[in-house]
Amino acid sequence: MKNQFTLLFLILLSSLYAQATHIVGGQLFITENRNSMYNYRMGLTMYFDSRNGNPAAEDSVVVIYIFRKRDNVPVAYFQAPKIERKLVSYTNPSCVISDLQTYSITYALDAIVNTESFSDPQGYYMTWDRCCRNGTITNIKDPGDAGSLFYLEFPALSRNNVKFNNSSPVFPLIEGDYACINTPFNFNFGGTDADGDSLVYTLITPMQGFSTKEQPSAPGRGSSNFPRLTFVDGISISNVIPGPKPLTVNSRTGMLSVTPGATGLYVFAVQVDEYRNKVRIGSLTRDFQLKVVDCPKMEAPTVLYRPAGKNILYKENEIITLTKNDPNCFEVMVVDPSLNDKIRVYGSAVNNTRDYFSLLPAEFATTTSKDTMRFEVCLDDCFVTYGNRPIRLELVAEDASCPTPLTDTLTIYIRRENSNNNPPxxxxxxxxxxxxxxxxxxxxxxxxxxxxxxxxxxxxxxxxxxxxxxxxxxxxxxxxxxxxxxxxxxxxxxxxxxxxxxxxxxxxxxxxxxxxxxxxxxxxxxxxxESPNTPPSISTDLSSQNISYHIGKSGTIQFNVTAMDVDTNAISLTATGRGFDLHDAGMAFDNISGTRSLTSPYSWSPECRVMQGENSRVFLIDFIAQDKNCASATDTTTVELTVITDDTFEMPEIPNVITPNNDGKNDCLVLRNLPVGNCDNQFKQIVVYNRWGKQVYFTDQPGQNWCPTDLNAGQYYYLIEYTAKTFKGGLTIIK
Known part of the structure; x- marks a missing residue:
């Protein structure tokens, strides 16, 4: 189901009040969909007890709340519909017991999330709060009145206006197995992270939340310290499932291990912390229940091998050498103390990608106590070794014990000669x-x-x-x-x-x-x-590598750059600006390649745009000669260009009377002393008008005097314009 969901507005949702005496466990999730318009999937995976729970409490939707972690302020809540329901399988399907049947139910919403709305540095958390747990739970008080709260923390989705990619860990489907009294039991509670983040696992007391029998689906409440379940006397987090070896979790892998000492239904929780670059960025809790039953006593099978021609059994780490004349098959024995037990054998060549052997028969059943069964291992022609490396063959015998098979593994190292394949x-x-x-x-x-x-x-x-x-x-x-x-x-x-x-x-x-x-x-x-290579050299025809240039006063900067290599190797001549692009600055220089001697001209007429509002800027240009056959053989020369624009602006005194009679005295209006301007106030034009406003002279070139020999005597007016200032005045021509 797809929904547009900005998480900026709270949506009014109806609550479901059926009492949920069905919750076995589960966890929340938030997953980034990087190639989808619906950029996040959020929801809940829940394990549902179909035998002892209330079937009417299987919700069609769940309501999940989101809070800001810094102050527990609610941000939003959303409705996630049920998208999947499937029966949890057993490791050994024949071990199913009548009062233990669990469904995995997934609720999820695909949403368009505005990540900029989730930018608080301390992050956010999601909750789902529901009552009640199974009334048959052994290790907590008043289990039928205790609620379940699933919890997930996630980091800010936007940091410093940059999207922060992250998904919560993903976990495989939990198998519905049970444990047996005084028998070691292990099952995998670990997950994987799509972002490559590290996961750390810790046993914690399960959260209870705020839901009650009277209000089994209470509106979400934020908290920095949610209520926890109350264990019965004698139970704590250190022995949440008591026995010879109480329940523990491997902090790195999430593997759970327990040897329980009493029957019952035990609830526990694991906190999974997510680390990136050694910084904790997220966390979630996984709730679950494990049933412990009194199982029939079963003993594991034993795999034995006696090499041909020997009276003693094979010892692990011993290498068996087979020649091309030895039989392709050898016999292996399995001893099982249990009567009428079913045995399955299988194996693998650990250090080969293909096995190249077969086992016959692969399955059999014991008929007497401590029955000895025999099967043959037959090697194919491709089961051969090269050099001193033996093949590590692992043979496994597995019985039909409940809830999980008991096994024994025999490792045999075999070195077998090549028979009919010639080496290339x-x-x-x-x-x-x-x-x-x-x-x-x-x-x-x-x-x-x-x-x-x-x-x-x-x-x-x-x-x-x-x-x-x-x-x-x-x-x-x-x-x-x-x-x-x-x-x-x-x-x-x-x-x-x-x-x-x-x-x-x-x-x-x-x-x-x-x-x-x-x-x-x-x-x-x-x-x-020894390399005969001589590094290239580079130079310019400048008298000094430091050039000062005044905008509006200096001409074009021009010089030649030459690269030389006494060898016949190909060389290149290039230029690069330190912190700027030559082309963008208006500089002209061609990078070239050739042999022995290369010359390329440089030219530039700096403009005001390169000053970036400053009166002076320094431009460093590295000219590089590189031997193209030996990339590390280079030579560099640096030219420093200092570009200046004057910050002063003084207008000279302009005469108000001229006598253009060619006597060499006061014949012209002197304009050559006008300031050329600077980058803040640049010269535009000079215009002269007669007394009736008619234009009689115009120029946009500074520094030219005006000598009006063809005009009549009389009164005139001039206008001298710069980009920031304008100068006006009267002028009398006398003849």
Missing amino acids: AITTSLPSDYVNVTAGEPVNFTVYGKDIDKDELELYARGAGFALTSQGMRFQKASGKETVQQNFSWTPPCHARKGDTLAVDFILEDMRCEGNPLPVSRPVYFIVQ
């Missing part, structure tokens, strides 16, 4: 397996693989103590039938030191036996010689 051959195009290399000079050769049995082959390489890519070596894995080849290429880096030796193993695998290939290898040793 690997060669190279090199004259020797020892190659002298020089920094900056490429090395290329071909590696070949061949198999006389015409099997499938795989060819690859690995460095001795290093990754090929870390040294810039190129060799892609290749495959083929009967033959295969691949090229190796490498240009030793400039930092390679004389005398260094790097070994590369080229490995060819015969793939007739998938998961257990027959490998051969050939090492090649690269010996570094």
